[in-house]
Amino acid sequence: MPLKTVYIGLGSNMGDRLGHLRKAVCLLERMNALVVTQSSGIYENRAIGIEDGNDFCNAVIEGFTDLSPWDLLDCCQAVEQEMGRIKTDVWTNRIIDLDILWYEDFSSTEATLTVPHPHILKRDFVLKPLCSINPNLRIKIDSFDNQAKHFLKALDTSELSQIESSLWPLSRINQIVAISENYVIGKDGVLPWSIDEDWKIFLRKTRNGILIMGRLSFQEMVKEPDWDNARTYIVLSHQAPKIDHPLVNHASSLKDALLIAEASQKPIWICGGESIYRDSLNLSGAIHLTRINDTYEGDTFFPKFEESTFECHSKIDSNYQDLKYTFEIWNQKK
Incomplete structure (x- = not known):
């Protein structure tokens, strides 16, 4: 069976933010979760929904996986746990945050796994890095059905700043x-x-x-x-x-x-x-x-x-x- 294309969003606003993003990618590869094929640039942006929250570093990776969406979610959560993230009912600063944004030929509205990600169309810090990888990616959520670059045009990205570091490949x-x-x-x-x-x-x-x-x-x-x-x-x-x-x-x-x-x-x-x-x-x-x-x-x-x-x-x-x-x-x- 051919591998499925996936896009995963990464974010960190604690400590060595860039180091945390790279470690998360490394752990996903080590768990055989996916073949990473591209990464976006890394964007710094304000914390949303967190009082006095540190600025986030966000990025998106593209990969090919043989895992089901649910098994891929388990891998993402295992990475978060291994890196020391503590899940709470409120938004807090986090060492790492991994979200499955899009999974080829799959959609779900279940509370434990909603794909495409329910907030993907509203988050500039997700859509901008995603568009840098695949601006023509087709995203369908409810009555919205268009390419990623179309949805990005509706967002104000002026508060995003790209930092001069690369996420992947992990070796030069x-x-x-x-x-x-x-x-x-x-x-x-x-x-x-x-x-x-x-x-x-x-x-x-x-x-x-x-x-x-x-x-x-x-x-x-x-x-x-x-x-x-x-x-x-x-x-x-x-x-x-x-x-x-x-x-x-x-x-x-x-x-x-x-x-x-x-x-x-x-x-x-x-x-x-x-x-x-x-x-x-x-x-x-x-x-x-x-x-x-x-x-x-x-x-x-x-x-x-x-x-x-x-x-x-x-x-x-x-x-x-x-x-x-x-x-x-x-x-x-x-």
């Missing part, structure tokens, strides 16, 4: 790759498989990032109609560049590519091929890996990384046309 330098059981990543310059869900997640994760890849990988990337939407590229090759585009940079060494990428202040996604993965492995904080549960013939391979160096942070199963695979995150041990 990330490898992203799909591999078979025998570590194949390509044959004759292309993937030996075609999995729509995996490609969709790759495109969502790398949006607003800077992608480092070899010439052959880039030649495949430009076949994607959306290749130049909200992405910047560094093509690593000793050959003369073959494309002149404002979003495409060129480098002749991994060191030069990383220098360009670091200056951009964007999340860095290393996308292959084989030698680039191998040379950047120990420089990467995380590997975002899709493991195809089958063997394939190929001529390019992903390096076999040591579990003494990396540890599995998250693992979520999925399948497509009888082909099973898992979305995994491996973090480099500190």
Whole structure:
């Protein structure tokens, strides 16, 4: 069964607010609650309904989940409990607040779980970050049925201020790759498989990032109609560049590519091929890996990384046309 798209709102107005938001995302991943694919910017805003309340930091994350809405709610509440939130009948300052805002192909008006979130249309600190991820998201509540960007136009967002910090990905330098059981990543310059869900997640994760890849990988990337939407590229090759585009940079060494990428202040996604993965492995904080549960013939391979160096942070199963695979995150041990 394909994974379902979800949007979760996060808020904190106690202590290290940004640190709390990041820890909540980390715990959701560790609980295998969802494959996080995007995060909004972080917005600071006044506390609502709390007398003398501290200002909140709010954000929204997008993810794909194999959990039911109720099981996802249990995970959100488990994160809140682990982080020390104490539930009360009145609105108070809180170390963390997690709300399921929207869940694909699901709606509920039950008191314990109302989806879409009943206040989503009235909260600028929810709609603005949500629209930064998916302004065209269709939201239907009672007689209201329109895209998120339509509802945002009706709100005054002048009191929101975006802070210069990012929520996700949790590591600055990330490898992203799909591999078979025998570590194949390509044959004759292309993937030996075609999995729509995996490609969709790759495109969502790398949006607003800077992608480092070899010439052959880039030649495949430009076949994607959306290749130049909200992405910047560094093509690593000793050959003369073959494309002149404002979003495409060129480098002749991994060191030069990383220098360009670091200056951009964007999340860095290393996308292959084989030698680039191998040379950047120990420089990467995380590997975002899709493991195809089958063997394939190929001529390019992903390096076999040591579990003494990396540890599995998250693992979520999925399948497509009888082909099973898992979305995994491996973090480099500190």
